Structure formats: structure tokens, C-alpha cells
Amino acid sequence: MAKLRVGVVSPEREIWSGEADMVVAKTVDGEIGIMPRHAPVLGVLVEGGVLRVKRGDGGADLVAAVHGGFISVADNQVSVLAEAAELGSEVDVAAARDALERAQASVDADADDAEAALEVKRARARLRAAGEDA
Amino acid sequence: MGAQLRLLRRRIKSVRSTAKITRAQELIASSRIVKAQARMAAAVPYEREITRAVTAVVSGTTSVSHPLTVEKERPAKAGVLIVTSDRGFAGGFNANLLREAEALAGLLREREVMPVPFVMGRKGIAWHSFRGRPIGASWSGFSDNPTYGHAKQIADTLIEAFKDENGIDEIHIVSTSFVSMLTQEVTVKRILPLEIEVSTEAPAGGPLPYFEFEPSADEVLDTLLPRYVESRIFNALLQSAASEHAARRRAMKSATDNANELIRVFTQQMNQARQAEITQEISEIVGGANALADAAAGKE
Numbered sequence: 001m002a003k004l005r006v007g008v009v010s011p012e013r014e015i016w017s018g019e020a021d022m023v024v025a026k027t028v029d030g031e032i033g034i035m036p037r038h039a040p041v042l043g044v045l046v047e048g049g050v051l052r053v054k055r056g057d058g059g060a061d062l063v064a065a066v067h068g069g070f071i072s073v074a075d076n077q078v079s080v081l082a083e084a085a086e087l088g089s090e091v092d093v094a095a096a097r098d099a100l101e102r103a104q105a106s107v108d109a110d111a112d113d114a115e116a117a118l119e120v121k122r123a124r125a126r127l128r129a130a131g132e133d134a
Numbered sequence: 135m136g137a138q139l140r141l142l143r144r145r146i147k148s149v150r151s152t153a154k155i156t157r158a159q160e161l162i163a164s165s166r167i168v169k170a171q172a173r174m175a176a177a178v179p180y181e182r183e184i185t186r187a188v189t190a191v192v193s194g195t196t197s198v199s200h201p202l203t204v205e206k207e208r209p210a211k212a213g214v215l216i217v218t219s220d221r222g223f224a225g226g227f228n229a230n231l232l233r234e235a236e237a238l239a240g241l242l243r244e245r246e247v248m249p250v251p252f253v254m255g256r257k258g259i260a261w262h263s264f265r266g267r268p269i270g271a272s273w274s275g276f277s278d279n280p281t282y283g284h285a286k287q288i289a290d291t292l293i294e295a296f297k298d299e300n301g302i303d304e305i306h307i308v309s310t311s312f313v314s315m316l317t318q319e320v321t322v323k324r325i326l327p328l329e330i331e332v333s334t335e336a337p338a339g340g341p342l343p344y345f346e347f348e349p350s351a352d353e354v355l356d357t358l359l360p361r362y363v364e365s366r367i368f369n370a371l372l373q374s375a376a377s378e379h380a381a382r383r384r385a386m387k388s389a390t391d392n393a394n395e396l397i398r399v400f401t402q403q404m405n406q407a408r409q410a411e412i413t414q415e416i417s418e419i420v421g422g423a424n425a426l427a428d429a430a431a432g433k434e
Contacts, residue, residue, distance in 0.1 A: 009183055011282040011368055013176040027348045042187060043348030044357050070358065072187050074345070079183045083282075083361070 002036040006053055008064060008080045015064065015085050021056035023078050025049065025071050032071070040074040048121030050128050051080060063088035065129035067122055088129035096126040136411050142404040146397055153393035159223060160386035163379045166278065167315065170376035174312065177372055184358075184365050190345050191355055200352075201297055202359045203328045209303035212247045213270055213295060214238060215288070215325075217309035217370055218258030219378040220277040225385030227310065227318075227378055228257040234320040235308045242306075250302055252292065254371075270295065270302075278375050285368035292367075293360055296326050309370040310377040316384075318377035325366050328359065 007017040023034040026049035032041070045066055053062040069082035100123035106116035216235045218228045239249040250270040253259050255277040262269050271291050276284050295301040305326040310318050347354045 007179065007183070009179040011177060011180045011285075011365060012173070014179045028353075029349045032348065040190075040345045041348060042190060042345045042354055042358075044354055069361070070184075070187060070354070072183070072190065072345075074190070079186075081180060081183050081187065081361075083286075 002076055003056075004034065004036050004076050004078050006078045006080070008051065008053075008066075008082065008085060010069075010082045010085045015082070015087060016053075016062060018055070018062075020053045020062075020078075022054040023071075023080075024052040024054070025066070025080065026051075027071065034071075034073050034078055036076050038073050038076075041072070043071045045069045045071055045080075045082070047118060048125035050125055051082075051085075063129045063131070065091065065122070065125040067125070086126060086129065088131060091126045091130040093127065093130050093132055096123050096130065097132075099123040100127065136407060138407045139404060139411065142400050142407065146400045146404065149393050149396045149400065153390055153397070156386045156389040156393060160383055160390055163383035163386060167376060167379040167383060170278075170372070170379055171312075174372045174376055177369065181365055181369060184362055188358060188362050191347075191351060191358060200355050200359060202293070202326060202363070205327050206303040209245075209247050211250055211302045212242050213250050213252050213292060213302040213305045214242075215252045215292065215305065215307045215309075215367070215370075216254065216258050217307070217374045218253065218255030218261075218277070219374075220256040220274055221382075222257060223385060224378055224382040225388075227381035227385075228255075228261070230320050231308060231310060232258065232261055234322060238306060238308060238322050247303075252288075254288065277371075278378055280368070280371035280375055282364070282368055285371055286364050288371075289360065289364040289367050292326070293363060307367070307370055309374045310381075311370075312373045312376040312380065315380055318380055323366075323370075325363060328362070 003019040003021065004023060005017075006020045006023055008015040021035070025032055025034075025043070026046050027043035028046055029043070032043060034041070045068060047068050049066050051064045051066045053064075055062060064082075064085050064087045066080065066082040067084045069080065069085075072079045072081070100120060103116045103119035103123055106113050107120055110116070214235060216231065218231055222228070235251070239251075242249045251262060251267065252270045253262055253272045254274065256274045259269070259272045259274060262272075273284070273288060292305050296303075296305060304324060306322060306324050308320065308322050311321045312318055
């Protein structure tokens with residue numbers, strides 16, 4: 001079966017690129033799973049989503065926290081353009097947990113604090129990407 | 135020791151310490167260019183992908199009308215983003231840039247459009263405040279090492295002003311682009327409204343497929359275009375940072391060379407003065423001795 005060529009890029013660096021069997025991302029409409037020969041799609045990703053790249057061939061899945069951006073699929077080429085992204089293996093779990101607690105505290109104090117609510121989402125995504133439960 | 139000799143010695147000492155400073159600055163700038171170039175290279179994949187995505191949306195829909203692409207019939211105000219550096223010691227870097235920005239402002243006035251400067255970098259801010267020019271907004275403190283967050287901050291302000299009814303109607307960016315280690319050019323580009331080029335030629339790599347959009351073409355465009363503007367600005371900031379270091383390296387290199395040349399000339403003059411002093415002393419001694427000898431001969 002044909003493989004997908006996947007590139008995960010953020011404005012400051014290329015985060016990962018390689019081949020995969022399937023890519024699962026979360027767009028504003030819901031989760032989208034991309035397999036080879038998928039029709040061309042351009043989707044808007046949610047803030048604080050988790051991207052999963054199934055490598056196949058016994059390779060471990062690649063998991064990344066992706067904050068905003070786009071996914072574009074054409075011709076078995078999947079590009080994930082994230083405004084900010086972090087591989088699960090790179091996440092500093094203690095720092096993320098700390099950030100989550102602090103953001104959660106400000107949300108509890110002021111339910112309208114949109115900034116903090118966003119921060120909670122981001123920290124959750126980072127923890128989920130690292131394989132922790134949040 | 136003669137007064138002249140002492141003076142020259144003092145000057146040589148001061149020039150030598152200047153040369154040390156400029157040499158250090160040159161080395162620092164050289165190492166930073168490499169880093170700045172690496173950051174420019176790291177940003178390339180994202181730029182390429184976002185340009186592709188914009189092209190895909192624009193060519194996939196028949197008519198694109200979005201606030202960011204609509205051209206005003208009678209533009210009244212134009213924002214000019216001027217990307218200068220925070221620190222000097224970079225030769226003509228800022229002067230060239232500001233001259234070009236002035237030229238653009240002149241052109242805009244001819245078209246009866248009022249230019250509004252948006253300034254980045256302490257040097258540009260100082261230039262404007264010294265002349266008492268009003269500034270739309272200003273940013274400083276990151277000219278030599280910009281992050282995407284900075285670019286986003288600038289883009290947000292500009293887009294906000296652009297969307298505002300009484301705000302600005304077009305946005306130009308004046309920045310230095312990094313052509314090579316030796317060549318940096320000041321470039322003037324219009325970033326908003328976005329120009330959509332309709333080309334009949336097939337794009338490289340075959341025609342673009344028709345995309346499906348999640349959730350819809352309009353909404354994708356809505357989020358995509360600001361990101362595209364941010365990416366353009368980020369690119370300009372990165373190029374400007376690399377150019378700043380290259381300009382500084384060149385300026386500091388010529389300053390060091392110049393100081394070394396001065397040291398050479400002064401050392402020569404100092405040796406000459408010392409030699410003249412010795413010659414004079416010897417001729418005085420010889421003259422004195424001769425006079426004594428003549429006097430002794432006269433007595434006999």
C-alpha cells in the first residue's frame with residue numbers, strides 16, 4: 001500500500017518529517033483520519049489538539065501537541081502547519097503539569113479568562129501528547 | 135621625553151583599545167550571522183507550505199473576496215512597517231533603510247495617501263521621535279533575535295488597524311533582505327491588501343487538485359490569510375536580523391582595519407620623533423664637546 005509523506009512544521013522549525021500509514025488530527029469540525037489516497041483536504045486545526053501519526057511497520061506512533069494551524073492533504077502528501085507544536089517525547093511533563101495547575105487556578109478564579117482557558121487546553125494537549133492523563 | 139612623543143604614545147594606546155573592541159564586535163557578529171542564517175533556513179518549510187495552502191484555496195475557489203484582499207478605491211492612509219535594528223555599530227544599515235522609507239513616504243504622499251509609520255527597532259524609533267514624527271505603533275528589544283511570537287504581535291496590530299474602518303488602507307513593509315553574506319538589499323513590499331495574481335500557467339509540480347475544506351472555504355481563508363501575513367512578516371524579521379549582523383560584521387571589520395592602519399602610522403611617527411630627539415641630543419653633545427675643545431685649543 002502506498003504510504004503518506006508527512007511533514008509537521010512550525011514557523012520556527014521543521015518538527016518532523018517522514019512516511020506513515022495514517023494521520024489523525026483534530027480539526028474544528030472534529031477528528032479527521034487521513035489514509036493514503038485521501039481526497040485533497042485543507043482543514044483548520046483546533047487549539048490544543050493532539051496529532052497522531054501511525055508509522056506502521058512496527059514503528060512507534062508519533063504523537064505531538066499541536067496548537068492551532070492547518071492540515072493540508074494532497075497527493076499522499078500531508079502537511080501539518082502548526083503555529084506551535086511539540087513532540088510528545090519532547091514535552092517537559094512536570095512543567096506542563098505546573099502550567100496546567102496555574103492556568104486552572106486562574107480559570108477557577110475568573111471563569112471569563114479566555115487566555116487562561118486557552119492555556120488549560122494547551123497544557124492538557126501537551127500532557128496527552130506525552131502519554132500522561134490530564 | 136618630548137611632549138610629542140608622549141602624545142603619540144597616548145593616542146596609540148587609545149586606538150589599540152578601540153581596535154580590541156571593534157574586533158570583538160566583529161567576531162560576535164560573525165558567529166551570530168551563522169545562527170541567524172540557520173533560523174532563516176529553519177523557517178523555509180513552513181513558508182513553503184503556507185504559500186502552497188494559500189495558492190490552493192485561492193485557485194480552488196472561483197472568486198476570492200476577503201477583507202484582507204479587498205483593495206480600497208480611494209486609499210487615504212497607508213501603514214509603513216519599518217524594520218530597523220535596536221543597536222547601532224552596523225554601518226549604513228539603518229540609514230539606508232530609513233532613506234528608503236522616506237522615499238516610500240514621498241511616493242505615497244504624491245498619491246495623496248498619508249503614510250503612517252509603524253516602527254520596529256530602537257534606532258528607527260529614535261529617528262522618528264527626534265524629528266517629532268507621529269508613530270502608529272512601535273516595537274523594540276528583539277531586532278537581532280526575533281521569534282514568531284514577535285512577528286505575530288506585529289501582524290495582529292497591523293491587521294487590526296487594517297480592518298478598522300478609519301484605520302489604514304494598505305500596509306507596506308520596508309526591510310533589509312539578506313541576499314548573501316556580502317550583499318543585503320533594502321526592499322519595499324506591499325503586504326496588505328494581498329495581491330492575488332491570476333496566472334494561466336500551470337504551477338510547478340502539475341496543476342493543483344481541488345481541495346475539500348474543513349469546515350468551509352471561507353473559514354479556512356479567514357484563518358489562513360492572517361497566518362500568511364504573519365509568516366511574511368516573520369520572514370522579513372529573520373532576514374533583517376541576519377542582515378543586521380552581516381552589516382555589523384562588515385562595519386566592525388573596516389573599523390578594526392582602520393584602527394590598525396592608524397596604529398601603524400602613529401608608531402612610525404613616534405619612531406621618527408624619538409629618532410629626531412636622539413639626533414638632536416647627539417648633535418648637542420658633539421657641539422658642546424667641540425666648543426670645549428676649541429676653547430681649550432685657544433688657551434694654549
